[in-house]
Amino acid sequence: MTPPRADASANRDRILAAARAEIAINAEAKLNAIAQRAGVGQGTLYRHFPxxxxxxxxxxxxxxxxxxxxxxxxxxxxxxxxxxxxxxxxxxxxxxxxxxxxxxxxxxxxxxxxxxxxxxxxxxxxxxxxxxxxxxxxxxxxxxxxxxxxxxxxxxxxxxxxxxxxxxxxxxxxxxxxxxxx
Known part of the structure; x- marks a missing residue:
C-alpha cells in the first residue's frame, strides 16, 4: 500500500484536530463546521471519512x-x-x-x-x-x-x-x- 501524499496526510490531521475541537464545543457538531474549521472542502473531508x-x-x-x-x-x-x-x-x-x-x-x-x-x-x-x-x-x-x-x-x-x-x-x-x- 502506498503511503498517503503529504498534503492528504496533513488534511487528515487537520480534520481530526478540527473534529476534536468542534466536539469539545458541541457534541452534535456538523461535518460542514468541522470541514470549515479544518480549512478543507467537504469533498476532502468525505474522502477521508465517508x-x-x-x-x-x-x-x-x-x-x-x-x-x-x-x-x-x-x-x-x-x-x-x-x-x-x-x-x-x-x-x-x-x-x-x-x-x-x-x-x-x-x-x-x-x-x-x-x-x-x-x-x-x-x-x-x-x-x-x-x-x-x-x-x-x-x-x-x-x-x-x-x-x-x-x-x-x-x-x-x-x-x-x-x-x-x-x-x-x-x-x-x-x-x-x-x-x-x-
Whole structure:
C-alpha cells in the first residue's frame, strides 16, 4: 500500500484536530463546521471519512493511540510516579474527548472502539505500574484492571463538573496507588 501524499496526510490531521475541537464545543457538531474549521472542502473531508461515525471513531482511536504512546515516552523521561501522574493528566483530556465522542457515536461503533482502547490502555497502565512497583513507589497489589475501573468513571462525569473534578479524582487515585510511607 502506498503511503498517503503529504498534503492528504496533513488534511487528515487537520480534520481530526478540527473534529476534536468542534466536539469539545458541541457534541452534535456538523461535518460542514468541522470541514470549515479544518480549512478543507467537504469533498476532502468525505474522502477521508465517508460518514460522521467514521470521523468520530477515528478521533477516538487517535486519542487512544496517543495516550498509549505517552506511557512509554513519560517513563523514558520521568520517575515512575511522576510519569503516572503526568499520564493521568492526559487521561483526563482523553476522558473528556471520550465523553464527547461517545455522546455522538452510534452504539454499534462503541463495541469496536472499546476493544481498541482497553487492551492498549491496559498495557500502558501495566508498564507505568510495573515501573513504579520496581522502583518501590507504587503499591505491589495494584494492577491495570484496578486503575482502568477507577479511571473509567471520568467519562461519566457531567460536562459542568468535569473540569473541576477529573484531575482531582485522578490525584486521589494516584495517592491510593503510591506505596504507603511508614
Amino acid at each position: 460518514t460522521r461515525a467514521h470521523l468520530l471513531a477515528e478521533v477516538y482511536r487517535t486519542d487512544v493511540d496517543e495516550l498509549v504512546e505517552a506511557a512509554t515516552t513519560l517513563l523514558a523521561t520521568h520517575e515512575p510516579v511522576t510519569a503516572l501522574a503526568r499520564w493521568f493528566d492526559r487521561v483526563a483530556d482523553y476522558a473528556q474527548v471520550k465523553r464527547d465522542v461517545m455522546a455522538a457515536v452510534e452504539s454499534a461503533t462503541w463495541a469496536d472502539l472499546s476493544a481498541h482502547s482497553h487492551g492498549p490502555i491496559g498495557d500502558a497502565v501495566t508498564r507505568l505500574l510495573q515501573a513504579g512497583q520496581f522502583a518501590g513507589t507504587i503499591r505491589p497489589d495494584a494492577d491495570a484492571r484496578d486503575v482502568i475501573i477507577l479511571i473509567t468513571y471520568l467519562s461519566r462525569l457531567d460536562a459542568e463538573e468535569f473540569a473541576d473534578r477529573a484531575r482531582h479524582l485522578l490525584a486521589i487515585v494516584l495517592d491510593g496507588l503510591r506505596t504507603p510511607h511508614r
